Amino acid sequence: MSQKIKRLGILTGGGDCPGLNAVIRAVAKTALYRYEIEVVGIMDGYGGVIESRSMILEDHHVSGILHRGGTILGTTNRDNPFRYPVGEKDGQTVWGDVSDKAIANLEKMGVDVLVAVGGDGSLFIGNELYKKGVPVVGIPKTIDNDLSATDVTFGFDTALNTATDAIDKLHTTAESHHRVMILEVMGRDAGWIALHSGTAGGADVILIPEIDFSYEAICQKISARQQKGKKFSIMVVAEGAKLPGGEQIYQEERKDNPHLSKLGGVGNVIGDEIQRRCGVETRVTVLGHLQRGGTPTPFDRILGTRFGVKAAELAMNGEFGQMTCLCSGEIQSVPLSDAVKEQKLIQADSELVRAAKSVGVSFGD
Numbered sequence: 001m002s003q004k005i006k007r008l009g010i011l012t013g014g015g016d017c018p019g020l021n022a023v024i025r026a027v028a029k030t031a032l033y034r035y036e037i038e039v040v041g042i043m044d045g046y047g048g049v050i051e052s053r054s055m056i057l058e059d060h061h062v063s064g065i066l067h068r069g070g071t072i073l074g075t076t077n078r079d080n081p082f083r084y085p086v087g088e089k090d091g092q093t094v095w096g097d098v099s100d101k102a103i104a105n106l107e108k109m110g111v112d113v114l115v116a117v118g119g120d121g122s123l124f125i126g127n128e129l130y131k132k133g134v135p136v137v138g139i140p141k142t143i144d145n146d147l148s149a150t151d152v153t154f155g156f157d158t159a160l161n162t163a164t165d166a167i168d169k170l171h172t173t174a175e176s177h178h179r180v181m182i183l184e185v186m187g188r189d190a191g192w193i194a195l196h197s198g199t200a201g202g203a204d205v206i207l208i209p210e211i212d213f214s215y216e217a218i219c220q221k222i223s224a225r226q227q228k229g230k231k232f233s234i235m236v237v238a239e240g241a242k243l244p245g246g247e248q249i250y251q252e253e254r255k256d257n258p259h260l261s262k263l264g265g266v267g268n269v270i271g272d273e274i275q276r277r278c279g280v281e282t283r284v285t286v287l288g289h290l291q292r293g294g295t296p297t298p299f300d301r302i303l304g305t306r307f308g309v310k311a312a313e314l315a316m317n318g319e320f321g322q323m324t325c326l327c328s329g330e331i332q333s334v335p336l337s338d339a340v341k342e343q344k345l346i347q348a349d350s351e352l353v354r355a356a357k358s359v360g361v362s363f364g365d
């Protein structure tokens with residue numbers, strides 16, 4: 001691919017999250033006005049690369065989108081050019097590597113550098129394309145906040161606000177009915193949304209995948225509260241929380257391609273068991289995709305804008321294979337390979353876990 005950048009391509013991959021449009025706007029405006037190059041928006045993440053679907057982005061496409069949730073480009077959390085469904089045999093999907101076709105399509109679109117905005121999965125794919133010679137710059141996004149090499153991803157703050165608001169609302173009804181209220185939040189194998197919203201919302205119990213829990217410890221916490229006259233309890237459960245014994249609960253488990261499995265439902269399993277063991281009326285709310293929707297917080301708009309500007313700069317400086325990151329408040333960059341090396345998980349002895357425990361939160365351990 002040409003190293004003289006005349007046209008920049010941008011795609012958004014993985015689950016959508018608030019702040020994506022702020023990123024698209026910042027990348028496009030910087031490219032169009034500061035560098036005076038063309039911008040092509042690729043539709044629906046890597047799906048649009050494989051199927052060659054794109055559009056030239058002009059000023060009017062990226063005006064008025066800063067505050068809007070979602071992504072004007074569309075996204076997918078399924079399509080992976082290195083593992084793409086290419087047919088069916090004996091009722092089973094046959095997976096194939098269509099990355100050469102994807103690269104040829106990028107060339108046909110005239111993309112000299114690709115800005116890939118995504119979470120761990122989309123950036124992993126971006127890094128694989130980079131290793132095959134595609135000039136790629138990554139931008140970390142995900143409500144899950146599970147990417148290493150950046151202090152935080154955009155989208156997390158908005159999801160955290162939504163989850164905290166839900167806890168606040170559950171509090172009043174829990175108190176009126178003397179119930180245990182369980183809120184199941186997203187996050188995949190990481191408990192960031194649960195830990196932060198649970199702490200912000202004053203949850204009594206927080207269950208996260210990184211800390212093993214027992215039902216005995218939870219029941220003890222609930223009855224200790226009852227003895228103090230507090231007849232209700234609030235629990236926040238991460239969707240990836242592991243039941244005693246280590247099992248995770250899936251809405252849909254894909255043994256043929258585990259990356260496509262969908263977690264969900266652990267809140268109900270735990271709720272039934274708590275009601276049975278503690279004899280307290282228990283209700284479960286699964287917050288679901290509300291966490292991915294809505295208008296981004298100012299923090300996410302600003303972070304998205306800063307990441308977008310930095311990515312355009314990296315692209316124009318020929319610093320490929322890099323991902324933008326927030327490091328101690330500064331916008332910097334790290335190799336994509338470092339960013340996707342390992343998932344960022346909560347340390348059981350981290351300061352926030354210790355602070356939460358210090359104010360009485362039980363992690364069921």
Ligand SMILES: Nc1ncnc2c1ncn2[C@@H]1O[C@H](COP(=O)(O)OP(=O)(O)OP(=O)(O)O)[C@@H](O)[C@H]1O
Nearest residue numbers: 013014015077078079080118119120121122142259
């Ligand atoms: N560790 C991995 N290695 C290779 N491919 C992966 C990995 N994780 C996910 N994928 C693939 O990457 C694509 C997108 O992954 P995923 O759904 O995790 O989105 P993401 O970009 O990580 O964003 P988010 O997790 O916030 O939704 C999917 O096609 C999935 O099959």
Ligand SMILES: O=P(O)(O)OC[C@H]1O[C@](O)(CO)[C@@H](O)[C@@H]1O
Nearest residue numbers: 015077143144186187188262263
């Ligand atoms: O939109 P889908 O396919 O249901 O994916 C849900 C998953 O995506 C995320 O919202 C973001 O990675 C996870 O928290 C959640 O497990």
Ligand SMILES: [Mg+2]
Nearest residue numbers: 014119120121
């Ligand atoms: Mg992911």
